[in-house]
Amino acid sequence: MARVNCPNCLAKATVTSREKQSDHVVHLYCSCNNTKACGATFRICQSFDHFLNPPVTNTTEMAAALLKQLPRQAQLDLLNSC
Structure with missing residues (x-):
C-alpha cells in the first residue's frame, strides 16, 4: 500500500480505518504519527x-x-502476417 503522510507536518501517518464509497472510491481515516508536534487526524x-x-x-x-x-x-491477412 502507498505511504500516507500528514498534510500538516508531512510525517508518516497511519490509516486507522477505511470506508468504501463505491467500487472505485474509498475514504481512508488517518492519524499522524508525529504525536508530540502535530497529532492531526484527517x-x-x-x-x-x-x-x-x-x-x-x-x-x-x-x-x-x-x-x-x-x-x-482482412482477418486472414492480418493473422497470416504475424
Missing part, C-alpha cells in the same frame, strides 16, 4: 483513475472485437 479520498496498461483479458477481448469487425479476408 481523511483521504482514494480513487481509481485509469489503467496504464489494461488487463490481459480486456486486451484480448478488445482485439477479438476489432477482428470481428474486419472482412473475413
